[in-house]
Amino acid sequence: MAVGIFDSGLGGLTVLNAAQQRLPDVEFLYYGDNAHAPYGVRDAENIFQLTKAAVEDMWAKGCDLVILACNTASAAALRRMQEEGLPKGKRVLGVFVPLIEALTERQWGDNSPPREVDVKHVALFATPATVASRAFQRELAFRAIGVDVEAQSCGGIVDAIEEGDYVLAEALVKSHVDALMRKMPSPQAAILGCTHYPLMEEIFQAALGENVKVFSQGNLVAESLADYLVRHPEMLGTGKGGYYTTGDPVRVSSRATQFLRRELRFESA
Ligand code: DGL
Numbered sequence: 279m280a281v282g283i284f285d286s287g288l289g290g291l292t293v294l295n296a297a298q299q300r301l302p303d304v305e306f307l308y309y310g311d312n313a314h315a316p317y318g319v320r321d322a323e324n325i326f327q328l329t330k331a332a333v334e335d336m337w338a339k340g341c342d343l344v345i346l347a348c349n350t351a352s353a354a355a356l357r358r359m360q361e362e363g364l365p366k367g368k369r370v371l372g373v374f375v376p377l378i379e380a381l382t383e384r385q386w387g388d389n390s391p392p393r394e395v396d397v398k399h400v401a402l403f404a405t406p407a408t409v410a411s412r413a414f415q416r417e418l419a420f421r422a423i424g425v426d427v428e429a430q431s432c433g434g435i436v437d438a439i440e441e442g443d444y445v446l447a448e449a450l451v452k453s454h455v456d457a458l459m460r461k462m463p464s465p466q467a468a469i470l471g472c473t474h475y476p477l478m479e480e481i482f483q484a485a486l487g488e489n490v491k492v493f494s495q496g497n498l499v500a501e502s503l504a505d506y507l508v509r510h511p512e513m514l515g516t517g518k519g520g521y522y523t524t525g526d527p528v529r530v531s532s533r534a535t536q537f538l539r540r541e542l543r544f545e546s547a
Contacts, residue, residue, distance in 0.1 A: 280307040280519040281503070283340035286334055287315035287440055288530070288537050289473030290347030293373070295538055296496030297345075300504050305519035309336050309547060310534075312525030316436045318405025318472070322354040325407060329355035332524070335547055337368050339522070343513040344374045345503065349471050349495075350405045353413035373473075373495050374417045376502035381493060382422045395422045397467050401458050401490070402429040403482070404471035405436060414471060428462035429510060430454050432472070442536060443451045451478050455485035470494045477537070498509060522547040 283294045287310050294308050303520065310319075311332050317325050329351040333344050346352045352372030359370055379385070382395045402414055411429040418425060433456045438447035458465070468490050470476060476494045483492050521544040522529040534542040 280305040280339075280341055281507075281514060282307045282309060282333075282336040282339075282344035283297055283347050283540050284309050284311075284329070284336060284344055284348060284351065285348040285473055286310070286317035286328075287312045287436075287525075288534055289436065289439075291534060291538050291542075292408040292473050292476045292496045293345070293347035296500040297503055298538065300497070300500035303505070304507065305515065307336060307339060307341055307519050308521045310521075310523045310525070310530060310544070312523045312530050314403070314524065315440065317348060317350040317354075317406045317413070318436055320407060322407065322411065325351060326358055327353075327356035330359060330545075333359070333370060337365065340516045340518065342367055343369045343371070343506075343510075345499065346370060347473050347495075347499070349373055349473065350407045353404075353408040353411035357413070364444075369510075371503075371506070373499050374414055374471075377469060377471075378414075378417050378421055379495055379502070380498050381469070382418070382420060389522070392419065392421050392423045393465050394424055398425060399465045399467075400425055400427045400429055400460055401462055401468040401473050401486070402466035403432050403454060403475060405427065406431045406433060408471055414469070420517060426462075428458060430458040432475075435478070436472065438534070439537075442533065445480055448481050451475075451481045452485050455482065459486075465490055467491045467493060470519070520545065 314328050336344050356372040409429045415427050434450045523544045523547045527544040530544045
């Protein structure tokens with residue numbers, strides 16, 4: 279039994295980590311498309327084709343449920359995959375909805391019409407492809423009205439983190455927060471809309487100031503997955519868990535171990 283967690287690279291490990299802590303009895307199959315990361319600078323068609331190929335491989339490995347932990351893949355591929363039809367018994371879920379439900383203080387699956395919410399000014403930090411897709415704003419509009427979203431396309435942070443260059447990543451976070459605050463001087467909330475950014479959460483918080491509530495995905499996605507599995511225990515899948523990569527397993531294992539600060543062994547997908 280394994281639930282699939284997909285990411286373009288290492289970032290989804292922040293979601294996996296939270297899910298493993300929340301659901302210690304569930305086995306997970308993590309799949310990083312490191313050979314093609316970063317996704318955030320690719321076009322939507324290319325991201326769709328790469329995501330679809332990886333998810334099909336995860337289904338073949340025995341997952342019935344795949345979480346697209348990658349915001350960029352959720353933004354560019356999720357809706358199209360669902361609209362084009364999934365094989366019988368297979369599901370794909372993304373990471374925007376749990377985040378937006380937390381931001382708008384909605385219960386899981388509350389599909390009532392959009393309504394006014396307390397938060398009015400929201401900063402979104404995400405990859406260029408996620409920002410270009412406007413998927414976050416689209417999902418938010420289904421649930422809330424009157425919310426002003428200012429999106430900052432954060433070039434370079436993912437590459438710096440994947441390369442293990444945290445000094446550069448920190449400098450880039452500060453400059454992207456500065457750029458955002460020139461456009462929106464007083465955001466009430468900030469969304470870390472990329473799986474890599476929770477690793478820099480303290481830097482985002484310090485640069486934004488303590489009055490800004492920072493929303494990060496790991497725990498929100500884990501909580502919503504736990505809720506989903508109670509209602510759909512049949513989606514636990516049949517395959518075994520593990521760590522797969524389309525990249526070099528030795529290099530990815532070493533970076534992943536540094537990333538989560540515990541030993542992880544990847545094998546070739
Ligand atoms: N993990 C992806 C996300 O959450 C970003 C990394 C990439 O650009 O591939 O958006």
